[in-house]
Amino acid sequence: MPVISIVVPAYNSERTILETIASVRQQTFADFELIVINDGSTDRTLDLLKTIEDDRLKVFSYSNGGVSMARNRGICKSKGEFIAFLDADDLWADDKLELQLAALKEHPSAGLAYSWTYNISEEGKLLYPLEPTFNGAVYADLLLWNFLSNGSNPLIRKQAIESVGEFRPPSTTADWDYWLRIAANWDFVLVSKHHVFYRHLSNSMSTKIDMMKEEILTTLERAFESAPLKFQHLKQQSLANTYQYYAEVYLRNINTSDRPSEIDRVISNLWQGIFLFPVSVLSKYTQSMIAKTLLIKILSLENFNLLINLIKRLKNLQSSR
Structure with missing residues (x-):
């Protein structure tokens, strides 16, 4: 039996699937099975998977059911003592599994090990890191924000997965919902290293962002409905964090064609967070968000971006001295 089962949901992933699988096959810990759930792909995803020669790779094809369903199907096929999930457009550092497994073995009370994330562009360029520091009983911290950031991050004990059951839709918030359900009964352990490279795809239309935000707000409502009374005081702060995060998302995605209405979205979400x-x-x-919003109201988008890039260069220059 393999020690680790890796579940990769893949839907029309021809652009990234081979690179993602390569990052798994390069792991320093090799006793794993690699379960790819082909979730109704209509492109060359399945053909590309057939070119990989590795006895650890198992591919199962289904009609499209979404990421949550694909992960659940992968869990049902898994045989390992530990389970990791990897989205078909993300990447792992080569010692990710080795160090997370060591962390779980060192901390028997922990049901989940996680690492730091580096956000990357669609082309693979490094954007910015996420470096949380939470260990042990993290339920309260996780209610405030999803510090794991993405579904490709953790390694989870099979017992912890069996204790909480399946992923629940909607897919955009299923990760956070699942980590919360595990954190209610299990400790988490952090591996302080950038192991996950989370890819941002160019599908961030304002209407899609609106939908994702509403799904997260719904997930938070459900999370606090089941949270013990002693954590209820965190609800306003958690909702505020969500609104302010989406103010930043709208700010990052402002374009010249719809600038006035997008700035209004930034302001609306920013002040909603402050109100809460x-x-x-x-x-x-x-x-910082307030200052950026005021600047972009005053300056053109081009001059705003020039100013932000200048500030970044000056900070990099200062830190290199």
């Missing part, structure tokens, strides 16, 4: 949790206005993050 007023003390957030004292944080550097919120103050």
Whole structure:
């Protein structure tokens, strides 16, 4: 029996699937099975998978059911003591499984090990890192924000997965919902290394962002419905964090064609977050968002981007001294 089962949901992933699978096959820990759930792909995904010669690879094809269904199908096929999920457009550092497995063995009370993430562009360019520091009983911290960031991050004990059951739709928030259900009963352990490279795809239309935000707000409502009374005071802060995060998302996706309405979305979400949790206005993050919003109202989009890039270069220059 393999020690680790890796579940990769794949839907029309011809552009990235081979690179993703290569990052798995390059792992320093090799005792795994690689389960790819072909989720009704209509492109060359299945043909490309057939070119891979590796006895650890198992491909199962189904009609399209979405990411949550694909992960659940992969869990049912898994035989390992530990399970990892990897989206078909993300990548792993080569010692990801080795170090996460060692962390779980060192901490028997932990049901899930996670690592730091580096966000990358569609072309694979490094964008920005996420480096949370939470260990142990993280349920309260996870109610405030999804510090795991993505579905390709954790390695999970099979017992922890069996204790919470299946992923639930909608797919855009299924990760956070699942980590919360595990955190309610299990400790988490952090591996302080950038192991996950989470790819941002160019499908971030405002209407899609609106839908994702509403799904997250619905997931949070459900999470707090089941949260113990002692955690209910965190709800306003959690909702505020979500609104302010989406203010940043809208800000990153502003374009010249629809600039006025997109700026309005930034302002609306930013102030909704401040209204829900007023003390957030004292944080550097919120103050930075306010400053950026004011600047983009005053400057053209081109001049705003020039200013931001200049600030980044100056910071990099200063840090290199």
